[in-house]
Amino acid sequence: MTERPIGGRYIKERTIAGGGMGTIWLALDEQLQRRVALKLLASHRVSSPAARQRFAQEAKAVARVHNPHVVQIHDYGIDGDMPYLVMELLEGEDLEALLERRQRLAPAAVVPLLNQVAKALTAAHAAGVIHRDLKPANLFLARIDGEEVIKVLDFGLALLDTGTDTPPDTHELAGTPRYMSPEQMRGQLALSPRSDLWSLGVVLYRLLTGQFPFPADALDTLRTGGSASLTPPSSVVPELGAETDAFFARALAAEPSNRFTSARELASAFSALVISGKPTRPAKILVVDDEPDMALVMQQRFRKQIQDSIYSFIFAANGEEALEKLRQHPDTDVVLSDLNMPKMDGLTFLGRVGEVHPLVKVIIVSAYSDMSNIRTAMNRGAFDFLVKPLNFQDLKTTLEKTLKHVSEMRRMLRSTEENDLLRMFVHGGVVERVLSAVRAPLGVTGERVEGTVAFVDMKDFAPIIRSEQPEAAIQRLNANFEVIVPELTSRGGMVDKFIGDAVMAVFRGPGHLGRALDACLSARQQLRAMAFRGGDKSPYAHGVCIGLDSGELLSGSIGARALGRLDYTVLGDVVNTAAWLASVAGKDQILVREEVGTRLDANFECLALGVRQVTGPGTPVPLYEVVGRREQGINPADSTASAAEPRPSVDAPLMAASGAAPNKEA
Incomplete structure (x- = not known):
């Protein structure tokens, strides 16, 4: 039944x-x-x-x-x-099972795992969720689309920020004692994200050493507020060094305020520690062969390269063991693999190697040299194919060629990653101007151009910076920028810089003033609609203060070229005026000078606000508030207006479309 x-x-x-x-x-x-x-x-x-x-x-x-x-x-x-x-159903194993098999992991192997856990915790803490039960058994190494991905499991003990204060006498002892922070062991419910960071520190210590940072009898001392002696990780694994000891002294500080401020900071500090401690190393070669004398033969043939620290060899007897070796040695450069082996043959290994190490190159070394085997191996990603019995001069040449390719590939990958990172900080329109600037004599270029500068400033954001956790405050600010910036750039604006909680954008070319106002009106409309949907606690509820000015700008590269620090920006009264207008604007106000407002009167609805005194000595400035775009379209006589089609009123409502082990118990 x-x-x-x-x-x-x-x-x-x-x-x-x-x-x-x-x-x-x-x-x-x-x-x-x-x-x-x-x-x-x-x-x-x-x-x-x-x-x-x-x-x-x-x-x-x-x-x-x-x-x-x-x-x-x-x-x-x-x-x-x-x-x-x-x-979701996951295939793989948790880190507790991995530790049972491996005892401990190399620092280079731990870095990608830690970075992924940090991303999960950053998202959880920003959402007001404290996990309270981080441990290796709740960190699952899943195999997804040919990659190994960490998944944080079991939020059964999680605390949720409900927006209400926790009664001071409310206590609950919940969690796994060896991973609980001192404040969690005392049963406090008003925990901060730094409690999870303590647990993450214990997990990291175990991954690196296979042991716990404090003896079991020290838990009562920690719980009662006493000071327990941390076992320096370098005393367990000497190659970890004194810098790692200092890292854990901070990660596992009894006082929460002395710990890292966020999961991202903890992971970044550890990654920097690992990178800075890397010596110039020999090329690492994994030999996969079930012949019992293969290790001896390779060590004899490449004796000089090993002595000179040019090559370093590790060995595995079959494909299954080789995958495990690659997990243990993520810095492996080249694999030499036989085809006919027990448990897992070379062709099966070729199909799996990308899951564990997508950058490593595999050279097949086999006596089975018929064309079918060669074609299958190459189709599955083999870099080269050598035939037994080996000609060791041929092997030496092939290794040199392969290692050169791996080095070049990694260099290109680093360049790609750096370029992708830089694109997040530099607008594409800046790149062309910067290239021409650095190619000019002494890299000094300057020009006078007509343009519009817009400052979009968050309203009353300073109290948020003082009151909220750093991660939450930054996430709230960036949520607004994620809405504002696309509106600016989609209309030809160039984000010049982010200044605190404000963004400065420059518009040049035909219709620059109209396009700048359209962008600001649209950004304001989007934020208003999202604030309406999200309520008072929405990150978009702050509103924005916007100032625009238009006219002649000085554009060029400024900075200290000798120190390698240059910036491409615009200067002049227009910039200063736009910044001042944003500073005096109220919530959701867009302010311009009277001269600019009168030029826009045919296309935009403007209100005269009277005269305001510019900060410091100077002439009082008559101001206009831009309320919205008029319905009738664009006056062709106004050369500064946008050439775009008429847009709906900014006051119109915005409609938005709105394999097999998953989890473990605490």
Whole structure:
């Protein structure tokens, strides 16, 4: 007899994990015909209101966090009296299982894992979610689309920021003791994200050393506010060095304010530590062959290269072992692999190697040299094919050629990553001007141009900087810039710079003034609509203060070329006036000088505001407020107006379209 589907659609197939809180099943979603992970509350806890609330809390916590490194929830409901949770089904293993097999990991192998966990925690903390149970068993190394991706699991103990104050006498001891921060061990509910950072520090310590940073008998000392002696990681693994000891002294400081401020800062500090500690190393070559004397032969043939630290060899007896070696040695450059091996042959290994190490190059070395094997190997990504018995001079030449290719490929990849990073900071329109600037004699260029400068400033953002956590404040600010900047650039504006909580944009070319105003009006409209949908706590509720001015600008590269620091920008009264106008504008006001306002009167609705005194000595300035664009379109006689089609009123409403182990128990 077929068991009744849970929630009317999920058919249980087999259990894949379990614990005191519940059981996780591999299940079939009948409606979508896909396999999922189905989590059911333990039967003996179904009658507990606290357990049911905690189960629902997990669904809410994960639903808040939108990040590819957090396990995704598909559905939540109650079947009869049984709460259930439906999650994505993951294939792979958790870091606890990985540690059981490997004891500890190399720092270079830990860096990408830590960076992914940090991204998940950054998103969670920004959403007001404190995990409270970070540990290797809740960090899952999933295989997704040929890549290994970390997923943070089990938000069953998570704290959610509900916007209400936690009563000072409310305590709850929840978590895994060896990973709990001192304040969490005291049962505090008013935890900050730095509590999770402590747990992450313990996880990182275990990954690097295979041990815990504090002995078990020190937990009571930490809980009561005492000082426990951290075991320096370099005393466990000497090659980690004193710098790593200093890193963990901060990561695991008993006082939260002495720890890293964010998961991103912790991960960046560790990455910098690993990179700075890397010596010039020999090329690392993995030899995969089941012949018992292969290691001896390679060491003899390349004795001089090994002595001179040109080559370093590691060995594996089959493809399965080789994949594990690549995980242990992510800095491997080249693989020499046989074809005919037990457990996993060379062709199967070729198909899997990209999952673990996409940059490594594989040279097949085999006595099976028929064209079918060669074609199959090359089609699966082999870089070259050598035939046994080996001509070692040929092997030496092939290795040199392959290593040169790997080095060039990595250099190009670094350049691509650097270029992609720079594109985030430099507008594409600047690049062409900068190129001409640096090619000119002494790199000094300057020109007078006509243009419009717009300053878009966040209203009353300074209190947010003082009151919110750094990650949350930056995320709130950037959420607004994500709306504002596309409106500026889509109308030909060039983002010149971000100045605190303001953005400065420059518009040049035909219709620059009209395009600049259209961009500012549209950005204001978008922010208003998003604030209306999100309510008072929306990051868009601040509003913006906008100032524009138009006229002659001095454009050029400024800075200290000898020190390698130049900036391409615009200067002049127009810039200063636009900045001042933004500073005196009220919430959602767009201010211009009277001279600019009168030029726009045929196309934009403007209100005269009277005279305002410019900061410092100077002539009082009559101001206009730009309310919106008029319905009738553009006056052809106004050469500064936008050449675009008439746009709807800015006051019009904005309509917006709106394999097999998933989770483990605490």
